[in-house]
Amino acid sequence: MAKEPDRPSEMAAIARYFRPLATAPGALGLFDDAAILRQLAGEDLVLSTDMLVEGIHFFANDPPDLVAAKALRVSLSDLAAKGAEPLHYLLSLALRSDWTESWLSGFSEGLRREQQQFRITLAGGDTVRASGGTTINVSVIGRQPSGSFVHRTGAKPGDFVAVTGTIGDAALGLLVRQGRITLPREEGEYLVNRYLLPQPRVALAPALRQHASAALDVSDGLVGDFAKLCAASGVSGEIARPAVPLSVPARRAVATYAPAFDTALTGGDDYEILVAVPENEADALAAAASEVGVALSFIGRIVSGEDEPKIFDEGGQVLSFDGTSYSHF
């Protein structure tokens, strides 16, 4: 693409906005074709990749630092759910044809803040021109002691089921943003912010390694992701809807717009961790979560069988849902 007078060239943009983020020696200052990662015996690496597309996962007018944060955080959430700690990431960025230096600068500043908060560094990347809207790919590399990966497949009948944080905020925030529900301003903003900026529960990773029998991050909705965890583990399960943690703004949304409860439970983009924990480890997990400042709510049990897991309402009735899993496909 011809360089436009008011924008830096690819090499200048990399030097200005990305090289300062590539602080690990193995990143070679982004000067080479690839990065080096010295292997450590006794540790496993954990790999995950996520692509975020303008108009689908974020919007053109979202603050670029929050777009950067979200791009990293959805992958950090995967690492956290598996018990891994962040190490490095590879970033690919397809920029829309009318990208501005101020957008790129804000995006880079967002990455810088995230790197500090989550102790992860840029190992390499690629910058290209987009076909349509900006498209971002982040591949994360995490680390954990060998054999401590928390699988989806380990849930056992009798395990308690818990979830971090609150559920449904992001999906309701999207409805607020689209003008489909109206809330008092501060509460609406809270939910929109939860949509824009997930809170990956990275701090909980060591406790999950130690206590969880299975876990995943809730990205496609609690109901659908609970079904996935149960199916992967060859078990069934039960969740009590009254036990599902909702934020105060989400409670308001549910109170004023009844279908919002279904949205909260099936809408996706929570990036909270759903965990199965043996009964005799539950107290220890709760204590560890409290110690690192992550809210943890017990919402159900794993049971034997291969039935679709059930969600019960206040009166003990089994709830049914239309779409149980959001697809970005």
Added chain:
Amino acid sequence: MAKEPDRPSEMAAIARYFRPLATAPGALGLFDDAAILRQLAGEDLVLSTDMLVEGIHFFANDPPDLVAAKALRVSLSDLAAKGAEPLHYLLSLALRSDWTESWLSGFSEGLRREQQQFRITLAGGDTVRASGGTTINVSVIGRQPSGSFVHRTGAKPGDFVAVTGTIGDAALGLLVRQGRITLPREEGEYLVNRYLLPQPRVALAPALRQHASAALDVSDGLVGDFAKLCAASGVSGEIARPAVPLSVPARRAVATYAPAFDTALTGGDDYEILVAVPENEADALAAAASEVGVALSFIGRIVSGEDEPKIFDEGGQVLSFDGTSYSHF
């Protein structure tokens, strides 16, 4: 995105087209949020990521198996230039809204063939809806003995400069494809095919580790990438244009359309390896290349100084070029 009746859901598409590619145990059959990679002491991992965008790096009507092959090969070429052998890759795929199952099937078949040829397996991925054209990201993970990474920075005055294969075919193939030059049909097809299907020199990786002082893969044009290698190494260099290996069809293009020579030297997408090799290792590198069936041509020397490296023509005149490096930015 609403499921269309004639297309599989995201989960069904993953099961049918991608799960069979995830043969490594650590890929967990793509059933989990992340992949596990057991670390081996004594080895380094090598990481690289590349994004390919429809309309820029490939076209909507390109055969999908060749698009898949190209997406993998541009990253494999990075690994090869660094002396690394392929291990795993992460694939993100943003599909245009009118994607068809036959496209996805062809794409997956292309990946399967590449995996067999280059001994690499799928470790994880993400599938999303594109904003505009299909966009593909591949993050590759390679391996090599600790400390054997071939940097860009190691070229020393006196080193010989060599390049694999032939130069300029892909850039000329793009001109043929765009109807900007006309060649006899078979020769035109040869060049177009070189544009569509790069040949990463994976087989040369062990010899590069053993003999090269510096290397990179030529993706942005020989002239510009030679300048990058020299700048990274703090040296200058000389290339004799008559020594630059051209295929027979490229020679024909150059003979019939004079500016084609500049295109060949600056056009990019070669995915050949440019290597600096100490004089006393040059014979051994040539022998090793011959043994694995990779053509290697000696085209110049590294010299001291910090001048822009020079390209000489048949009469010993220094050539100048308008654009010395193709940017996909």
